[in-house]
Amino acid sequence: MSSSLRVVSKAGTLGKKLSFDARDGISAGNDPHFHERLPHAESRIAKASIRKPLLFLDDSESSFKVSTSGGMKKTTTLPCSSQGQRQQHHRRSPSLNNFPRFENAVTDSAALSTRALRQSASFSGRVFTSRGGRLADQSTPCSSRKTSRNDVNGAAWRISPRLELEEDPAFLQDHNVQVLLRARPISGIEIAQLGHARCIRQENAYAISWLGQPETRFSFDYVASEFVTQEELFRVAGPPMVENCMAGNNSCVFAYGQTGSGKTHTMLGDVGDFDRQPNENRGMTPRVFEYLFKKIHEEEVAQRHTNMKFKCRCSFLEIYNEQISDLLEPSSSNLPIREDSTKGIYVDGLVEVEAQNVRNILHLLLLGAANRKVAATDMNRESSRSHSVFTCVIESQWECDATINSRIGRLNLVDLAGSERQKSSGVDGERFREAASINKSLSTLGLVIMDLVDIANGKQRHVPYRDSKLTFLLQDSLGGNSKTTIIANISPSSCASSETLSTLKFAQRAKFIQNNAVVGEDASREAKGSKEHIQQLKDELARLRRQNNSAIPTPEMLVVKLVSERQVTKRLRNEVGSYQRELSECRMKLRTSLDANQRIVSELDVLRIELESSQDECKKLQQDLGTMKSEEKAEQEASSRSQLEIQLQEATQESTNLQTELQWTRDSLEEVESLVERLQRKTPALESGVPEASYENFMVGQLQAEIIEMHARLEDEHKRRCELEVQMANYVKYQEIERKINRECVLSTDDSKATRKKTVRHHDAILQLQLELDTIDGESDAIKSFRWEEGTHDDEAEVKNSVTIMQLQLKVETLEAALLEERQCLAEVRATNEQLRQQLENPQTELHGEKARIESFKGGHRSLDVESKSTSEDGKARMHTSWSQFCLFTKI
Ligand SMILES: Nc1ncnc2c1ncn2[C@@H]1O[C@H](COP(=O)(O)OP(=O)(O)OP(=O)(O)O)[C@@H](O)[C@H]1O
Structure with a gap:
């Protein structure tokens, strides 16, 4: 069997047809008196309210089932219309309040036994998230745990009361707002942060204590521990809301709580694979509609004689950053909210789809959920960033005494975006703006609730509904013609302690709202x-x-x-x-x-x-300072370089002078040598002719020995000079290298745009210089080891390069010291040369004198031939004088 969905907009039918398989698979029991009982639905809802143990609504029978303890299986089916009977059977048995006793009770309720098993001495099993992920592995057996504060708290949860329905006829008559609290299991992330530490302790089915400073106790209409299933929660909150709508009232269920506390899990849950079989983790919304369509079917069958018909028109919207968009028609955006005396508050242009069964609804839910704005925060990987409102207008018509009666009820299912602390949720940019908008609308909701509480206490208040789109849209649900269930979701972990406290406070305030529910019935007959x-x-x-x-x-x-x-x-x-x-x-x-x-x-x-x-600015100034420092350094280096250059020039000049002097000395030595040679040639002749010539010979020998010694010294000096010249040449070369380096350094400190190009040149120049350095022998190995680094934009390479330059400068200093030493050596050599020259000068003069004397001696020898031997005594005496003078000179 298949049916079609009619897509209707405010302007009328769009003509869009969507086909759905209409098999809903829900078996419905007949209840022929349901219609008569509709006006009393409210009291029935009240009777199905919470607070009394062991009362369950049974889907398949439109009746209440009461299970009693005592070790016997006992199930009583009560027709809903029989209030007297109900009261009789629903009386509370005090012995059933206690959980261990409850556990011993034998009942035929599968749900009951499942829960009893789950809440028995060990809680094992895994908790799955609504989006298919696993929250936390809770498989630790309680008995094996050590006793600690957490375990005490854990124990508080283990013996926590279960879902217990209690007959309380006055509850939904007097209180149109029902506040439930739901704690989700501690998540894996929270366990990783603070282990199993808890910030709450459940006192009983209606009270919970926040374990902060000061410890605070809060009471609600029902407190659902983390072990309460989706179905159990639905049984408390769902049926009364649905029946209220079918009776022509407005109902609203909304989930409130910090981000990641389980709102979407509660409202939507896991609806994947619904075509095959309903998922047991499906949330409030799918279950509400399962129940609604089942009830509609039952009613239509029961009221066949009045031709009763129900119509469900659904819409799905989201409020994101204070803008309303249609989740079933994502191209629409920023839809306006309008107020009309007949329609009430509505969103203009919102697509409404007529749904005929649960599958239609699930398709719409999935379609809308896929279009919803979701993002990851620190607290929730898939955080809903918008408030979503799924609305179903339930219209019923029936004929009676030729009058057509109709009722309209509106069911709003709201999944609020998570409230969050911007800091803790790790949001930024767009996420931060979203969070601000979410928090603003939630705080307006809080203010509205505060004013409504004041009004409930008899005070006059202006309720700022219009301060946010959310409160404007929910105006009727919050303060007017509506029965409202607020499900406040919390995390029990100490990680979320402050968020949990704020949710508890919010929920506590909400509990004091009073609505004025009015049946939306066109009761022409009644009128x-x-x-x-x-x-x-x-x-x-x-x-x-x-x-x-x-x-x-x-x-x-x-x-x-x-x-x-x-x-x-x-x-x-x-x-x-x-x-x-x-x-x-x-x-x-x-x-x-x-x-x-x-x-x-x-x-x-x-x-x-x-x-x-x-x-x-500071950074820039630091950079400027750095540049200035390097400039100053460059200036200092330039001045020391110019000083060095001057010194080098002086040294070069000195070296040239020395060379000239050396040349001069060498010439004079050569002269002496030739003179001596000539003397040597003449000496044999003198020796043969003159007996006194032996003195002359002795003197010449002395001179020759001295000359040889001087030759040797000259040779040494020459060698040393050559070495000095080599060192000088190296030094000059090195100076040139250093100059080049400095030039490149100065260039590299220029404006930043050209820096990279210059750095490359710098790098090339350094490499070239290093090649040149390689050619320098001796101590250059140390210099060679300082290699220029690639990529001078890199800080580390820059540092290395600076070190290289510093090392080169050190080398320059060492060379300068060597130069100084060499210069001193040169000065010494010069002094020695001077001495030698002086020493040479005296023998030269002496030699000249001796030469002259030898000449005169020769002249005297010739006159001896003439004057015979008479003057030989005089000659000897003169010779003796001359010899003693020579000896005296050589001593000097
Ligand atoms: N009662 C629960 N049992 C098991 N898992 C749960 C329960 N409540 C919530 N979770 C898991 O916790 C995670 C966060 O839940 P959910 O997305 O519903 O939070 P939320 O309040 O809607 O967050 P947000 O406001 O950021 O959208 C999900 O993976 C969900 O399945």
């Missing part, structure tokens, strides 16, 4: 009846007036009463006025403090910007 009744009363009044004039207030009496009532009204008005003034004062104060806050925030922004710019 007619009422008119007739009024007419009857009027007639009765006239009759009474006629009978006893005194019993009926005269116009004068009425005037007096009116005056006194006016006075009361005036007094009340004055009170209202003073309250309003107070309110406006408070508002003014609030606005002022908000403005001040805003100012502070903007000032902070300005300061932050200033701080950033001053930080930038």
